[in-house]
Amino acid sequence: MTADIEIRNVSKQFGAMSVLEDLSLSIKAREFVVFLGPSGCGKSTLLRMIAGLETVDSGEIAINDQRIDHLPPGKRGIAMVFQSYALYPHMTVRDNMAFGLQNIGISRQIIDARINEASRILEMPHLLDRKPGQLSGGQRQRVAIGRAIVKEPKAFLFDEPLSNLDAALRTRTRIELAQLHQRLQSTMIFVTHDQVEAMTLADRIVVMNNRKIEQIGSPMEIYDRPATKFVAGFVGAPAMNFVDATLDRSGGNTKVKFAGGISVQTEIASNLLADSNYTFGIRSEDVRVVPAGHGDADGVVDVLERLGERTLIYARLGDGLQIVGSDVGNSSVTVGHKVGLAFDGKKSHLFSEAGRAWHAGEA
Amino acid sequence: MADQLAMPHTATPAASVRTPSADIYAPQWRNVIFVAPFLFFFTTLLLFPLLWGIWLSFHKADTFSSGNFVGLGNYVRLYHDKVFLQSIWNTFYFVLLTVPTLALIGLFLALCLNRRTRTAAVLRTLFFSSSVLSVTIVTLIWRIVFIPNVGLLSTIYGWFGATAPAFISNPSLAMIGIAIATLWWCIGLPMMLFLSALQQIPRDIYEAAALDNANRWQTLRSITLPSIKRTFVLVVIIQIVLQFQLFGQAWLMTRGGPNNLTKPIVLYIYDTAFRRWDLGMGAAASEILFILILVAAMAQYLVARNKGDRA
Numbered sequence: 250m251t252a253d254i255e256i257r258n259v260s261k262q263f264g265a266m267s268v269l270e271d272l273s274l275s276i277k278a279r280e281f282v283v284f285l286g287p288s289g290c291g292k293s294t295l296l297r298m299i300a301g302l303e304t305v306d307s308g309e310i311a312i313n314d315q316r317i318d319h320l321p322p323g324k325r326g327i328a329m330v331f332q333s334y335a336l337y338p339h340m341t342v343r344d345n346m347a348f349g350l351q352n353i354g355i356s357r358q359i360i361d362a363r364i365n366e367a368s369r370i371l372e373m374p375h376l377l378d379r380k381p382g383q384l385s386g387g388q389r390q391r392v393a394i395g396r397a398i399v400k401e402p403k404a405f406l407f408d409e410p411l412s413n414l415d416a417a418l419r420t421r422t423r424i425e426l427a428q429l430h431q432r433l434q435s436t437m438i439f440v441t442h443d444q445v446e447a448m449t450l451a452d453r454i455v456v457m458n459n460r461k462i463e464q465i466g467s468p469m470e471i472y473d474r475p476a477t478k479f480v481a482g483f484v485g486a487p488a489m490n491f492v493d494a495t496l497d498r499s500g501g502n503t504k505v506k507f508a509g510g511i512s513v514q515t516e517i518a519s520n521l522l523a524d525s526n527y528t529f530g531i532r533s534e535d536v537r538v539v540p541a542g543h544g545d546a547d548g549v550v551d552v553l554e555r556l557g558e559r560t561l562i563y564a565r566l567g568d569g570l571q572i573v574g575s576d577v578g579n580s581s582v583t584v585g586h587k588v589g590l591a592f593d594g595k596k597s598h599l600f601s602e603a604g605r606a607w608h609a610g611e612a
Numbered sequence: 613m614a615d616q617l618a619m620p621h622t623a624t625p626a627a628s629v630r631t632p633s634a635d636i637y638a639p640q641w642r643n644v645i646f647v648a649p650f651l652f653f654f655t656t657l658l659l660f661p662l663l664w665g666i667w668l669s670f671h672k673a674d675t676f677s678s679g680n681f682v683g684l685g686n687y688v689r690l691y692h693d694k695v696f697l698q699s700i701w702n703t704f705y706f707v708l709l710t711v712p713t714l715a716l717i718g719l720f721l722a723l724c725l726n727r728r729t730r731t732a733a734v735l736r737t738l739f740f741s742s743s744v745l746s747v748t749i750v751t752l753i754w755r756i757v758f759i760p761n762v763g764l765l766s767t768i769y770g771w772f773g774a775t776a777p778a779f780i781s782n783p784s785l786a787m788i789g790i791a792i793a794t795l796w797w798c799i800g801l802p803m804m805l806f807l808s809a810l811q812q813i814p815r816d817i818y819e820a821a822a823l824d825n826a827n828r829w830q831t832l833r834s835i836t837l838p839s840i841k842r843t844f845v846l847v848v849i850i851q852i853v854l855q856f857q858l859f860g861q862a863w864l865m866t867r868g869g870p871n872n873l874t875k876p877i878v879l880y881i882y883d884t885a886f887r888r889w890d891l892g893m894g895a896a897a898s899e900i901l902f903i904l905i906l907v908a909a910m911a912q913y914l915v916a917r918n919k920g921d922r923a
Contacts, residue, residue, distance in 0.1 A: 302819050323825030335816035339838040348834065349824030396820075 251278040251435050252313045252326070252403035254299065259308035261294055268294050270460045271308070276438065281430050284440045285447040286457035287483065295457075296406050296440045300329050312403055323352075328397035329406040332413065334389045336381040336396070342368075343377040346396045363399040370432070371395050387418045394429070404436040411446060423449055444484050448472070456480050474608050478600040481530050487561060489598075490536065490572050494529040496599075498522060503599065505529045509568040511546040515597040516609035528600040535596035536574035538562050538582060544589030548572060550582055564588055668895035686896035696897060698872050699880040700904075702787065706858050706876060707908070709791040710798070711851045717795065718802025718847060723836070725803070726810045736807070743800030747860035754793035755780070755865060780866055786874045790861050797861075798854070802847045809843035810836070845916040849909045856905045877901045 254276040261269040269291045276282050284292035297303040299310055301322030310318040317325045337345050343364055350360045368374045371391045381389055390410065397405055407426075411419045427450055430437055441447055447454050448468045456463045456471060456479075464476035475481035481489045497504035497512070498519035506512045507529060541547050548564030551571065560580040565571050574590050582588055599607040669686055672679045690696045721739055725732045742750070757764040758779040769776040779789030813836065821831050837844075859878040862868055868875030868883075875883075877897060885894025 300819075300823060302822070322819070322822040327823070329820075329823050331816050331820065333814070333816055335814070335820040337817060337820070337835065337838075339841075340834075348821075348826070352825040352827070352830055396824075 253278050254404060254436060254438070255311040255314070256295075256299070257309050257311070259295070259298065259310065260306050261291070261298060261303065262306055267460055269298075272460075272462060273308075274455060274462065274465065276436060278436055279434050281427075281437045281439065281450060281452045283447040283451035283454050284438065284457055285442070285444060285454050285484070286463075287442060290457045291460050292440045292442075292455075292457045293408055296329075296408055296438060299325075299404075299438065300327060300406050301325050302329075323349075326403040327406055328400045328402035328404075329408065330390075330393045330397050330410045332409040334381075334393040334413075336389060336392055338381050341378050341380055342373070342384075342392050342395075345381070345392060346399045349396070349400055360399075363401070364395075367395045367398040370398065370429070386414055387422065390414060390422060394426075398429075398433070402435070404438065405433075407437065407439040409441055410439075411441070412443070419446075426450060444486070448484075454484075456483065458483070475598070475606055477606055478528065478530070478604040481598060481600070481606060485532055487533055487573050489530045489532050491600075492529045492570060492572070494527055494599075496522060496525075496527055502594075505597070505599070508570065509546070509566055511566070513545050513592040513594060513597065515594045515599070517597065517599055517607050518611060521607055521611060522599065522601075524601050526602045530598040530600055530606075531592055531596060533561055533573040533575045534559070535593040536572060537591040537593070538564075538574050538576040538580070539589040539591050541587045541589045544591040546572075546590050546592075547587060548590060550584050550586045550588060553580075553582065553584055555580075562588065564590060566590075665895045665898055668892055669899050671892050673891040673895075674889045682892065686893045687900075689893055690896055690900065695872055695875070696877075696880055699875045699877050700900075702872075702874060703856060703858065703876045703901075703904075705787055706791060706794075707852060707855045709788065710794050710855045711848060713791075713795055714798055714802050714851050714855075715844065715847050718799055719806050719840075719844070721799065721803045722806030722810055723832075726807055736803070739803055740800035742797055745797065747797070748864065750793055750797045751861055751864035754789070754796070758789055758865075781870060783870050783873050786866050786870060790858070790865055790874055793861055793865065794855070794858070798851070802851065805843055805847050805850075806840060809840040813839045841916070845913065848912050848916075852908045852912060853905055856901065856908065877904075 256272065256274045256276075259269060259272050260267070272291075272295065284295060286292045294303055298305050298318075301317070301320060305318040308318075309316050312325065312327070337348065340348065346364050346367065347360050350363070364377070365374070368377055371394060373388065373391050373395065376384060376388055376392070381392065384392065390413075393410070411422055414422060423446060426439075430450075439446070439450060448471075451468055453465060454468055454471050455465050458479050464471060464480045466474075466476075471480060471484055475484065478491070482491065492507045494505045494507045496519070497506060501519060503515050503517045503519040503522060504512055505515055505527075513529070537544070546566055548566045550562055551565050552563040554561040554563075555578070558578050560576045560578060560582070562574045562576055562580070562582060563571055564574060572590060574588075576582060595609050597609060601607075670681060670683060672682050672685070725736050725739075745753075755763075760766060760776070760778055760781070763776070765776040765779070777785055779785050779792070817835060817839075818831065821835050826834065857878055858876040859882070862874050862876050862879055863882075866874045868879050878901065881894045881897045881901070884890050884897060
């Protein structure tokens, strides 16, 4: 089963504090959508409003064109996996999975069949007669997902389900979730503050900040063409380099100048830009390390981070500004070295004072 | 190397100062000092009286002399004493009246008052406030309620032209009257214990149950009650131990009457040991009460534990 989900002009307040403001979003059937944002941006609240665990102050939520925001959680045809798993501690795994089905009077035969199928998919038939207290964190996570699967819901909601797992298990479960989505072809909504989870799992990412949606787009759109300075800084590790800049708009493409007499030729059309104060942005992988004197700027290496496949170079420019660039994995650069930095004009971004972004190649 | 150069004062050769590392879990006898105060009071106020009581129960004793060893003589006399047997029955009847009711009403109140409203907070305080009163005040209040003709109950019945049940003088109602006063007095503790247990249940389990289509009854039966099972057992055991020791209410409301029908074991012990000065027999009755409480509490514990294992 799968479903379109439509969120129209939804707002939410807790007391005097506004958590979501006039937010609209439509999610297509079979889509895997990730709500990404920092703590307190309202992403979990939005998910809980879809689930029916929070009321909607204004606006509406519809699943398959039917309004559901007035229905109790159980009647919305959705299943949710909680961050803490929220398993019933006194019930066996089997009873945990059966509980929701028994409550709506599904026959024992069908319940057993669904539990067997779900436990086969999640490779946990041997756990069915244990209680949650006897399971490891990863196993509890599977049970929580199993409890969602047996309901055959129209949509799955995940509230930061991987944040209680260790790093190795998190990576594995992430892949399993992606496989599960391909297999079930259900609509899935996943809330996280971890951009790697968002990038790897999502068909579309909804980046949220400060009660609002900042950008909706595919992972690569979000990464390559962030709509705002917030998105540019939040997505990607290490964070994008930001430098205050003055513009030279005499040519067709903008030339950026910043302190220390450094100038970079971008491919951002200059006729698009009107304001005077801009911030120049560029990701570390678009700043190549070259021999001193051969790049757009020279700097002294402060810190090296060897990630294996590449090396991050934190270089301090003459005026004290730190820029993160990248070099090959076995880079011969050492701390204290003087290096040149070459900025890739095609991958540069400019951000207006209001935070709006401009990219290379925009008409 | 660099460290040693930087800190010449600490550069004594390590081998000469190294002592075998102490086992921090090895017993340190000086630590006895810390438990000594407790041990002193435990021995003098609990262990010693208990043993002395057992010793006394095998002797014919009064306040001035502890006389001859009589073996099981005191126990045999108790076995043939109709008043004692009546007092055992009375005590069991009282426990049966109060313990399940206290547990169930306490649970019911806790379920009703487990919310964050001001009204609930006021009511919680109100229901608990009776617990801080002394037994003298409690019985005084309930005597005023129960007094024939002029009491509160009679007045209320009077409005409808009816006669109030005689809770103090009617032989079949007297114990129920005492039980009602006890319920009113003791309801605070079970309620508070249940409230604290309810507040321990994680909220997300209830949210999961809501998504699982559980209605109120299913949630209560399948989520709430299993989650507070241990507290339920605790409340029942505490109340069994407490209510077996009924004394003040019976002494102050009915003096054990009418016709010894509300005389509990403790009152019998008091009568025997301190009004008839038969300390040996009083001690023997105390030992029987001790064993009854122990057995009842253990039985309840075992039953609950077995149920828990099967679930």
